[in-house]
Amino acid sequence: MNLFDNQQNEFATRHIGPDEHETKEMLDTIGLQSIDELIKKTIPGSIRLKKGLALPAAVSEFEYLNELKKTAAKNKVFKNYIGQGYYDTITPSVILRTVFENPGWYTQYTPYQAEISQGRLESLLNFQTMVSDLTGLPIANASLLDEATAAAEAMTMLFNHKNRNHDHITAPKFFVDEKIFAQTKDVLITRATPIGVELVFGDFATASLDELYFGAILQYPNSDGAVIDYRSFIESAHSVNAQVILATDLLALTLLTPPGELGADVAVGSSQRFGVPIGFGGPHAAFFATKDEFKRNIPGRIIGVSIDAEGNRCLRMALQTREQHIRREKATSNICTAQALLANMSAMYAIYHGSQGLKNIATRTHLLAQKIATALTELGFEQTNEFYFDTLKIKVADVAIVKTKAEKQEINFNYFADNTIGITLDETTTIKDVHQIAKVFAAVADKKYAVDKKISEEINLPAFAVRTSAYLLHPVFNTHHSESQMMRYIKSLENKDLSLNTSMISLGSCTMKLNAATELIPVSWPEFSKLHPFAPKEQTKGYLQIISELENYLSTITGFAATSLQPNSGAQGEYAGLLVIKAYLESKGQHHRNVVLIPISAHGTNPASAVMVGFKVVVTKCDDAGNIDVEDLKAKAEEHKDDLAALMVTYPSTHGVFEESIREIIDTVHQYGGQVYMDGANMNAQVGLTSPGNIGADVCHLNLHKTFAIPHGGGGPGVGPICVAEHLVPFLPGHTNIKTDVTNIHAVSAAPYGSASILLISYAYIKLLGATGVRKATEYAILNANYMKARLEEFYKILYSGKNGTAAHEFIVDLRPFKTSAGIEAEDVAKRLMDYGFHAPTLSFPVAGTLMVEPTESEDKAELDRFCDAMIGIYHEIKAIEEASADKKDNVLKNAPHTQYVITSDDWQHSYSRTQAAYPLPYSKANKFWPSVSRVNNTHGDRNLICTCEPISSYVEQKAAVATV
Template sequence: MKTDSFVLRHVGPRENETNEMIKTIGVSSVDELINKTIPTDIRLANELNLPTAMSEYEYMSHIQELSNKNKSFKNYIGLGYHPTILPGVIQRNILENPGWYTAYTPYQAEIAQGRLEALLNYQTMVTELTGMELANASLLDEGTAAAEAMIMLFNTRSRAQKKIDALQFFVSEEVLPQTIDILKTRSIPLGIELIFGDYLKFEFTENIYGALLQYPSKNGQVHNYKSFVEKANTVEARVAVAADLLSLSLLTPPGEWGADIVVGTTQRFGIPMGYGGPHAAYFATKEDYKRNIPGRIIGVTQDKNGNRALRMALQTREQHIKREKATSNICTAQVLLAVMAGMYGVYHGPKGLKYIATTIKNLTATLNNGIVKLGLKQLNCTYFDTLTIEVSNASKLKEIAENKQINFFYPATNQVSISINETSTLNDINEILSVLAEAEGKEIVSFNKVSENDLPEELKRTSNFMTNEVFKKYHSETEMMRYIKKLERKDLSLNHSMISLGSCTMKLNAASEMLPLSWPNWGVMHPFVPIEQAQGYHEVFKGLEIALNEITGFYATSLQPNSGAQGEYAGLMVIKAYHESREDNHRNICLIPASAHGTNPASAVMAGMKVIVTKSTEDGNIDVEDLREKADLHKDKLAALMVTYPSTHGVFESTIKEITEIIHKNGGQVYMDGANMNAQVGLTNPATIGADVCHLNLHKTFAIPHGGGGPGVGPICVVKHLAPFLPSNPIIPTGGETPITAISSAPWGSSLVLLISYGYIKMLGTKGLKEATIKAILNANYIKARLEKQYNILYTGENGFAAHEMIVDFREFKAKGIEVTDIAKRLMDYGYHAPTVSFPVAGTLMIEPTESENKAELDRFCDALISIKSEIDAMESGDTNSPLKNSPHTQEMLTSDEWEFPYTRQKAAFPLPYLKENKFWPSVRRVDDAYGDRNLICSCNPIEDYIDN
């Protein structure tokens, strides 16, 4: 056994298992299986040209060498990113714990109560700090959250405003520059005109439907916006505020002076800067907007016994359901980071947050006193953590500061902006003052005591926040460690059993890929440091881009989009820019197959395109003749086709090259959704099938963990003629020669987690990547072969094989009163998370085992579904007292003195022998979604407070 081979550790089936599996499938070899699964005309002629695979030990040495190329300066740049202190108890027990980072999005609430509680804590913290009534369970970053606010206010504008053609949105010139760039990107396709200016001088007219303010402003001034909001209300304009969440422990929260939406980032709550991310953005608003808020809301409901339970509320807002009627294309969030930020709030509590914020405020006041003593002009009369100072020569100051390993921000040639943070000390303040003194030729000023900064009365927070018991109990590490463990035990994650979600690729997230995320030289990097200070990161970016270009067959890559749906949007915006460069501005039709991921039509609408849906044939493939007819009909306006390959039905359609040719012939570009790239790597690629751009879900195919619903990364890869339009950033230029404006806040998106995909590719290499793809297809077809004797497999390829996933049809059991939901819940009793439920076909499960699972685990899963089939067969029509209908069964039920069911306790909880060795207990019975939507509760208050007696 070659123990230094990473592929041996990543790929599940051993050689002897593979031989047994191909016999069950009914082929003579793996090669025969692949040849019968993937059309010959799209197979790669040559092997991928990638460096030789590294062992795990070699990779750890390599990534350590790269980390040493990053310069860990002290960063006072600000602009929405700050050095933080991540408590060790959170780092060790959440960030570095597969029980938290390998969990899936909590669609199956009964086995996700732990992270749902953590997210409810997060929502409560955000709601109370902002002074709003409702918050979601995170978005991607501050800039995109602000864009979502602009769009939500546009979609909910008044009846009078809907009659106005030229609606405008005011943006304060003091908003963060990266946020402004994203607003430009998102506003143009929707026909929203942005107006920039000084909020003090701005006069509202009936054309203004909304406004965005920064609190404190980008340069640090804290304004009193109360009168501005009052003016806005006179013309029915609504106000969004981008606020520093930590400052709101001291400042009057926007909800108390009339804001309609408050957005921002929770990065300050212990999350490493990571050269830009990932960080959880927050979005808080009024309850009036509960049906319009983007993202996910965690709500309180009850289970079948009437006990308190948590779940994702109002799921009909999910954009994959709304499709082309979507008002947002949000799909993933930054759940793992939201959990960490919420735990930071739990660990410190309101008093701890006030202490941290007060320390920062007073250190900033001490710095301000030193600036006054130096005879320099400081421009902010009221401030929290940031000062803007007039200097003689910003370039000279920059040189001196960088020689002392210090980074400031320089908004003008005669200005410097300095932001103090949680890690700052009095010694740091004295060091900053010495640098300023040297640059200005002044005598050094220093302090041996911290000054106090008393905010004006009208800006002081007087209201309480985070009053729930959870924010009072866990301030010792012992108690915090136990609380985190208590929640972890309620969640089924990949460290317990296979999570076989079709379209979601829950593969191994190897420890060697994950470990560097905790290393300081990767975590402490501010996204706006000079590039020469981040050479380690840039070698990772370059290596990853080259590898992704090779894997996709494309010319260039942008790593900026930080989710799959954002990658879709970025790809369409690049296509749009390409058409406009050719004066084809009229091209706005996007063809999308009926079977496509729901975010596809949502992204197209957000990009300002009109969606035309094409039909599927009876066997689930794209109806080529219908597509040809519609492409020809709309050829003068055709912008793009969005296609998933292999298809959402888990099939390599043999007509794919004909399909892409039809689009090109009619002047359009082909966008390939990369959700199913796990079945392509090393065997075929998007360029070969004729695509022009694709996004890649690095959180799927390339091993970034799902983290309970995020982080995700969705880079786009493009052909040469689209490369000039790849997105840039207003502070650190990136992208093509004529780039579109920013897609996300940071220049390279969620840079920190790119290390994972970089490591995955480096350690697998050419042969390993291909082997992973082959074994993903093998595992899927093995499950298909075992299950097709019991269930109907809905779609297969022309030779009867699946790609890397398959759809199992349960609709025939409706006659007995059995829904696919019953199967999903019963699987919990067998120790498994349900596969994807009712997508892309209602009443089905879409199963994807991935390459990481071995034959024994695949057999346990198949045995579970086969056992469930025997339970279905044993049911009488309309039987509502079967194990299926009462699932899942909790430990409380099994240990109760009473047992009211006609089947045994063993049948309920231990239907197969393997469960006696490794039993996972759902912590609640089946949750009542309808009750939760009727009684929407989204904070930590006891449920009794809301129930009418």
């Protein structure tokens, strides 16, 4: 053994669970001699790669971090006053350490299993309450991807609302004030065009809306920083039945009259400046708040209050959360994710500071802006914003002169084409910074600046803009202001949640793998976290180098020509990929091609994304083995040959099988002039062994939060880049801040490179594993799945497998027979797994009444065995019901999960023992995870939708009731 080679490849042994001895045991269980034999039986030879990936060799973790430091040093961290939706902020250390850098928070899955997600659900409910309070609107969701896409979702919601409640609008118009952020305009254009909405840009003050307008959007404060009274415009819009969206700023709203009190129907924006680093543009949690009449139509996730089986208050996600999986092509949005981790950080920031603390931060920022305005006016410059919060707009003779002098002082301003300059302050700005800015302008004016340390404490806002309403009155925002209190509150929530630092999370199609600490550490480095997405390229050379290298790595892995990292979720990647196909077809004069073939087994976001692009969905059948029905697909492709645009296909299939007919399917679509979009949800079974480009697809999206190790963060962040073949490269998403010579489509996300700060994680994943390691990870993902399948198929029917009897990286356990034999449903098994200390696999998708299991390569044999033992234990519990030795109604499955309170209660009247309920297997005695609530009543929550923290009065009533008792 060469010790020096071993040092270079050590990360693979850290990332991949089984060692050589365990690998041999697992192969023996499957009945095979080698991993290579398993791969040959699993992946059709016709699509196997003939040679290894052209990626660099692996580097050690120590070497990687040292090299990355050198790359980071190429970035120049200037003091940024650019604004435009991105601000420097101070992340309180207690939040940085115990949330942002804590695997107990960043390795959680989306809270679909509410009983083991009460902590993050409470935090997201706090986020919704914070947004609702600050915007003055009663309903808020649990975050969206970014401000620009939140604005686009709001526009779409209003458009659908108008069509639903009125006659279909024949020529719908949407007014966009010229003073909204440029990136928001860009995304609005992207989203409006396919659904036939005409955007009308102009000055709200002179705009005249009529009945053809269904809505309008304005920025508050606007992109110049001006605070303007929009009341009369909103009233006039309402007079013609048009609704109004205000894109706004949460920190500003601690001082300014909230959108709800101005009459706005929707408020959107970014919560980034509430303690979330800029990170070159993301990820940041967007917010979305609206009136009660829209509560059933809000895009994304909503956290609601319900009760559990014991009648106790609990939290869960509301019904519309997975609308696209229920309604598919009839869905009004393809959003199935959020920015949960970042929303949690923002909520914790508000909790830590409280209403007064936030107001103090806002007031300091505003007063410092006033100080600069006074200083620059005295130097002879004109400040054009009559009223403002944190942003000034200064007229100068030549912006180039100011830019040169500012950059010498390591300062970035926002430079406009009309020789004006934007200066946006934030909570990091100090009086020292104020004097430095003034000195730059003094040098431009060739004048002396007399340092005056006195600052007026009188806020200069007009009466219409001064907020008089209270906010954040709930006890949670008024209790945890010391670090001890905050640390304990965060820990109390963490303890309620199961995450990857508790046990494996074997969710099929969700790929919950190791999120290595070395991959995540650089995300907090200031050379990356403090870069503004609109900073000059000369200051971001290190970041651009990493982005370019990552794009090339992903293109190599997928077998394609180019990659766009802009889409910041998997669904966003689907949408972007279809937009690229649409633009390509239209460039060839084939505007009429609008039919997309989608197998019935596809993810629900597939048809929803297709409809958003303006395509018509035609569903194709699957056969009894779960494969695409080739004859049905051929028939429908021929039927629609004149207007066929694309096929959307997941590979390996949603059923966890490498379908042998994939090349035939792709050739058929190409034969009739269509393009092939490959959903990258199952890419963890392809990397290094095959690829979408090698198989013959034209475009794919990747879930970097699945295959490439970005943490799920309790339901986001995610990244969904798209990789495309040569002929589609000119149509990749562009951005208003990046000028190119190609005919790009408009932006799909707010920032040029989407969630740039977490691209570092996937970059590290590939660098640390290298060409050999990424292939080995895929091989072990397939090995682990087939080992578990081999252990479980003696007890459960396993649905679908390849022609040689193997699965890909996931497999489906059929629980439907037990409904008849024992009255046990898949949900009962999912809840009982919690008692064994595990998160359930994917429930009832893609087949109702099943569990889809994906172990990933990161789990060792001992953990795989613990899960298999749990499933086998549950099998025997079901058999006891079938054999009548356990009661059909009062049994451990129907009553699962069992909380600590239920187990220790004096009132125990069940037909089974406490030990059987709480400690079903010996390992659970040593490391018991307790669900914090009993089974959640979803129906109650949907009938009684409450999506903000209950008012103080309800808490007073509870205390009074307890006192009475």
